[in-house]
Amino acid sequence: MKLTTPLLAGLLGAAFALPATADFQLSDRYADQDGDLVADVPTDASEWLDPNTLIFSYTPVEDPAVYADVWSEFLDHMAEETGKKVQFFPVQSNAAQIEAMRAGRLHVAGFNTGSNPLAVACAGFRPFAMMAADDGSFGYEMEIITYPGSGIESVEDLEGKELAFTSETSNSGYKAPSAILKSDFxxxxxxxxxxxxxxAHDTSILGVANHDYPAAAIANSVLTRMIDRDVIDEDQVESIYQSQTFPTTGYGTVYNLKPELQEKIRQAFFDFDWSGTGLEAEFANSGESQFIEINFKDDWDVIRKIDQANGVSYSCN
Structure with a gap:
């Protein structure tokens, strides 16, 4: 589904008076001659990377080993498409993932919704794909969850209590709930x-289910997958708030991979057959069954607006 912004505009009010791109700027090490808000591929062939082994990482999760198996068939497919070895690289934080790409140690990645703009600005990330359903619809919602008997039945009941976030770069795990709680409540x-x-989202969800946190802001797509894998029971958590729909993890390459290699990687995403694979088993129950093409400038407009409302800076250290 294409995201619409009227609800968000009402949600955050005057914070959206400026255009979404007002505070978004790429690091000085990148060029953007075509104005699409992502780093251009270098024109000088001497600046291109053509590694023997492509390093791929998925957005941080509590148990990266699970996702190494989930992605194994896809990474084999990418290896066939590109003629390269492909290695799964587990990351423990969004910051570590961004730094790895910025330093040239990470070539292909899925950056979560909230860290996507920072990866684009600071690491030269060029997102081009997102998971979607058969009909092309995509997205997830931020939910604030608690556990039965916590005494929290509404957002207002959070007053004076702990609320678990994931990390400051996460959209649903920090930035969106912070803006919503301030503006609406x-x-x-x-x-x-x-x-x-x-x-991490799964850590927050487990924390609520086990009564370590009274409440948490999470992505409900992660919650759906954890319930499906029997990591928690559905009746261990309750939702007290659900947001509008946001785009999901964006997949792409670092800007300075050899152009022909970038194109082969793109093709690997779009012609991969999910049937019978770990991706199908993991993501089908949250609605995803294919990769679709995305446009960072348009599809992440709502996320950059949330960043703007939260005063997020894209300056790169």
């Missing part, structure tokens, strides 16, 4: 509730 972290950080 006049609640701010550190004043009206105590923020804690778990590091």
């Amino acid at each position: 006049d609640m701010e972290a550190g004043t009206d509730f105590e923020p804690v950080f778990s590091g």
